[in-house]
Amino acid sequence: MPAEHLAAPQLDLDRARAREILAQALAASRADATEVTLHAVISALTRFANNAIHQNVAEEQTVLSVRALWQGRTARATTNRLDAEGISAAADRALELARLQAPDPDLLPLPEPQSYPSVARSLAATAALSPADRADFVRQMVAVAVAAGMTTAGVMANSQTAFAMANSRGLEAFHQETSAEYSVTMLAANSSGWAKGNSPDIAALDPAAGARTACEKAQASANPVEWAPGKYTVILEPAAVLDLLGFLFWDFGGLSVLDQRSCLTGRLGQQLFGANIQVTDDVSHLLQSGAPFDGEGMPRLRVPLVEDGVVKNLVYARPTAARMQREQPTAGARPTGHGFPLPNEYGEAPLNIVVAGGDVSTQEMIASTPKGILVTRLWYIREVDPYRKILTGMTRDGTFRIENGRIAGGIRNFRFNQSVIEMLQNVELLGPAVRASGEESFDMVVPPIKVRDFHFTEVTKF
Amino acid sequence: MPGKDRWGRDWAGWALDTAVQRGASYADVRIISERHRAVSTKNGKAGTVADNETLGLGIRVIVDGAWGFAATDRLARTSIDRAAVHAVAIARASAQVRRQPLRLAPVDAYQAVWHSPCEQDPFAIPVDRNLQVLLAVDQELRSVSGVTLVEAEMDFRRIRQLFVSSIGSEIDQTRVLSGAGYAATSFGESEIQRRSYPNSFGGQFQLRGYELIDSLRLLDNARRVGEEAVALHQAPQCPQLTGTVILDSSQLGLQIHESIGHPIELDRVLGAEANFAGMSFLTLDQLGSLRYGSNLVNVVADATLDHGPGLGTFAFDDEGVPAQRTDIIREGRFVGYISSRETAHAIGQTRSNGCMRAESWNRIPLIRMTNISILPGEAPLGLEDLIADTADGVYMETNRSWSIDDKRYHFQFGCEAGWEIRGGKRVRLLKNPSYSGITTEFWNSMDAICSRDHWTLWGTPNCGKGQPQQTMGTGHGAAPARFRNVKIGGAYAAGS
Known part of the structure; x- marks a missing residue:
């Protein structure tokens, strides 16, 4: 497949879509009160060892979790089947598990709507990292190793997550975030060095600089x-x-x-x-x-x-x-x-x-x-x-x-x-x-x- | 959907077709449907009561001699096609930073349907019955004065996996796993002590149905466990010395896991985990020559049902390779690694010995332990016989902490309870026992191991490896064993 078609997949769970699914789950619940959460992730990780990429993976997943409260009892069911049948089944299972317990006099009612501090942690540049982009970063780290006559191993990864929740008292919350991460180990004859960085923003990371740091540590700790x-x-x-x-x-x-x-x-x-x-x-x-x-x-x-x-x-x-x-x-x-x-x-x-x-x-x-x-x-x-x-x-x-x-x-x-x-x-x-x-x-x-x-x-x- | 004869076949076919059309020279697809129930109690009340299900597809491909993998839980045809295309694109990116093309050991094509033995479906047992059992244990433990925190749990999984590969394999396996255990914690004026049963960190886990729970005699042991947790406060500190240690079978199982199971992973030996889980002291030149342990040390990697219902028991691994038994240590000599199709050639093998396992549909298979077990002694020998045969030493039971360096040379383990042995008798309880050593020195110091009737196939449900990290269940058969000249008590060395 030509390289121009290798764009990174993008998370499609925004606030409006999340609200829609959560509302569907709340409506499907027959419990006295219900809390629902939705967690969507797209992640990719390129792994290298012996100066070559040896593992290279990606996944997408969206998980719905339903907590039912019924007459002083509570339980949780989770699924990644987001069709109407899957959502209803999860709601029913949570209620069924709750019904089979003894009541807990200390169980609290669900919280009312809250307000939250604003945080901005979703960066388009991080989400856009493609397999070829990750391979480029790996190539830079491997180049540092080769130049120093060392062997390197590590990861270059990026992810996008969205987390949403709602409850039957009207609470709603939504958060989106990206993450970029590298980790690099340099192996010399009888020593090694390491560096790692993680940030929501790929621009805040310099994997090649990390590789140089790891390389210097391996050199300085020889023998x-x-x-x-x-x-x-x-x-x-x-x-x-x-x-x-x-x-x-x-x-x-x-x-x-x-x-x-x-x-x-x-x-x-x-x-x-x-x-x-x-x-x-x-x-x-x-x-x-x-x-x-x-x-x-x-x-x-x-x-x-x-x-x-x-x-x-x-x-x-x-x-x-x-x-x-x-x-x-x-x-x-x-x-x-x-x-x-x-x-x-x-x-x-x-x-x-x-x-x-x-x-x-x-x-x-x-x-x-x-x-x-x-x-x-x-x-x-x-x-x-x-x-x-x-x-x-x-x-x-x-x-x-x-x-x-x-x-x-x-x-x-x-x-x-x-x-x-x-x-x-x-x-x-x-x-x-x-x-x-x-x-x-x-x-x-x-x-x-x-x-x-x-x-x-x-x-x-x- | 699960239960139908053609379950997953269409999804797998779509993914394989797309991958091959896009240029994959090899592809395999795993579709997994997993149901998980977790039930716990704490101090007389329900804790976690949760039921999880997950269903998804992962496709692994080779393009241009390099790996790619993509996974999705969206099972419409367009989503599956997109995942296959993504996997191919990822493989092409891998090929941009590669040294040699991948070479896989051959495997035959298999069509198989396999179910693990399960007498009682744990998901047919209502949760209130789970809670009833746990709360009875809880009540018994809390009846012991001085017990301040009681936690008990059960855990059940049913995992159906369809493996389909481009060489024509179609393997449908269903595994049912169960586990249960409890812990009593006692807070004193300035210390926290704990005893667990039948093992710490969740208890015992096996490839069985609810019949495992019935066999564990949870309630029968509760009072003793609670009393021991409290008694530890009054017990003297385990001294710091070099001497004889007897380990119970659960602790020996973890010792095997850390100091044999991980070092024999061939991917680790070859550097694949150098950045994270680490490497291994078992370099390739040591195969067949290293004196790993004493003559009494015989260790196998055995994924077959003949070995027992372990967490590492299956019919085929996640590359479609049949379950096998491999000698790892024979009469003390190191004779085998655990391998994969990709790594087998590194040790001159023409076939993988079938140890590739993935946590779920969204993870690639890695070389993982199956059931890595020490074989029991041949002569009849029980724990009490072994203690009676020991002039002085420390008997240690149930793991509390574990740590080993990233090449698996140097380890330290702490246990929940120890007993001082004098003149062949347990003379007193010791608190905070620990021991440490160098792997091969330790295994070479083993001079006795109990016989088959004291051998237990333990389950370790939480073995971590890989990035993204994967958690895997492994099995470890072990019997109580004795080790000489061991460093004891270092974890509480003066001043620490």
Whole structure:
């Protein structure tokens, strides 16, 4: 097929079409009250390894979800069959599942219509990226590898999503977004480097520059030496910071505290972290992404989570806020618009984390460090202890030894077992906050940080 | 629609015809209809009660010696044609950045209809019966003083897949999967402890109907599990030392998954996952020569029903290759990878050993674990016999955390509970047990494994790989086993 016919498919679910389908679903429901959501996606991802494209995929999908409420009971059914039969069947299944439960005296009525902060995150240039465009970006990244005598692997992806919801009380919400992403690994003889970027706007990304960064990291970490495990001063680049913090912020959900599964249980209002730690959840931040409403259609409010190291606030879905008001009326809980679609057991979480940065560059952090370790990226992070918040994981793709204020070379990768709470007590310096993208957590706005006494417990063979 | 003899054949035919007309030298189509039910309870109330269905088509093509794939849930002819055209266009773009043309190992054309064994259709069981079982467990767990959070769940899937390829295969498979489990959490003054049954992170999952739930004896074990969660608060910390570890079969199943199952994926070995899931220490030169484990270590990749109703059991993989059993480790020696039609030639094989699997209609198949299992010991040996044969050590049960480096050398696992062994007896409960090591050193230290009557085919429902990421269910047969000279307690090393 000639190249001029390879235009990217475009999402055809606009606000008017979404309203039409949602109205049809509401009309099909025989429940006392009904909430319906529609999620449409067109996405494409070009994957490369060994300096060649080896996987290259695209999909389009639209999913309708119906939540039925019936005499104090609720349940959800989801389908991607959007003909009249499919929509009715989903509505019937949701009602049938709800009927078979015991009533829940705490079940709330659906929310009334809300107003939402305006966010603009749908970019035509991102949506227009074609298979040939993605291949061009890949070619640029491969060229960097070939010029350096390295092997590269990674992805170049773009997507368009639309998310709409309505309920039988008249609430309506609609959000459209695009996303572009690259990730690149450079493999040298005995070292590697990595870089990644993600943005709603393809113009904000420079995959070839990322490839050069990854290449420089691989070169600078060649012939890694082994350092003994122990506590080190560590400079964590933003991707490493976000992958660690991603495990902490689920604990800022109000329900996790009520359930006593959060590390913040009994610690609200305490100076848990260093005085230089400020964290906000802010969907409207210019570097953030995502919809300005939650799984029940409540507006996502800006919530200061940590101020001067003190845990100030949690986030609340409507049901959690109502329960908190009953059980701890002095806590002042109110819905913040961070709930997951109901019914669920997990409640809510802040997903638009912004950690305030400082003005110290990573180079200045290195220069201020007599002996330490610079970490590009972390891998396979898991929670070892839920209350002390000890996480384990490995360094990967660019781990450097710092000696006398300079990068002295590569270092074999470490396993860490580190309490994130203690880590945030030991932050010595912060750099400018950036939109960072990792592999273990959702994207955040975070700074690079310099931390003392970061605990590496073992070392691997490369 | 599902149930009709010609279900999906027209859709597949349209896609294949269009792809071939547009220049595809090979194409295959997978049409999947999946029904999923998730039911959970929490602290005496229903949690998630949800029913999901999805139906769609994915077409994979080779054009100019390169892959393209497109998927759609719009099943009108124009939409299917558009998806096929899109797949061809994507393949042409792939060909612009390629090194050599693809070479696929041959596969025969098959016409087959296959249903996994299922005694009780889980979707015929009303949700109120699911909730009744879970709430009875919930009540029993909450009757234990000190248990602060109780979560229980069931999960059922019925997946019908039609695979049709341009070489003439037409394979219609239906798989029914079930799972259930629960966890009791106890919050103390400064720590959170948890015990799960029959396994953590969702419980046990198999390729069975509701009969699996009936076989798990969920209620019978609830009180013990709740009491152990509370007792952990008073238990001493697992010490940091080098010594003997005995693992229960579920933890050994995860150990196999991470330190054998992933490293033997041939695409990973060849670099296909270098940017994301990582690579493998099992370079091609080690096939047939590496001493992976002790003589007692015999591991197979077995997707056949003869191996059991695992999450990795099927009749054909997602490239239309029949299910097979492949020796991976034979008497400690590394002898096999898991492969695909594209990668088989890299190890001198003329055929794929049938391990390509896709999460759903909107994902391409990747090399994935099937059932990667360690074979049980031949001499009769139970867990209590093994403990009685152990002078000192730590017995660990039920995974709590898992992590391994991106080449699969160095791992660390934490378990929910440990028991100190002295003089062949369990003498006391230990909290926060963990162990770590280097993969081959660990497997070479195995000096005992229990016999067939203590072997369980565990299901891991949440294995992640690929970009866009895919979640896959894998099976792992394992029996309790003993390992010597293992680093214990590193996760809680002083100061961490």
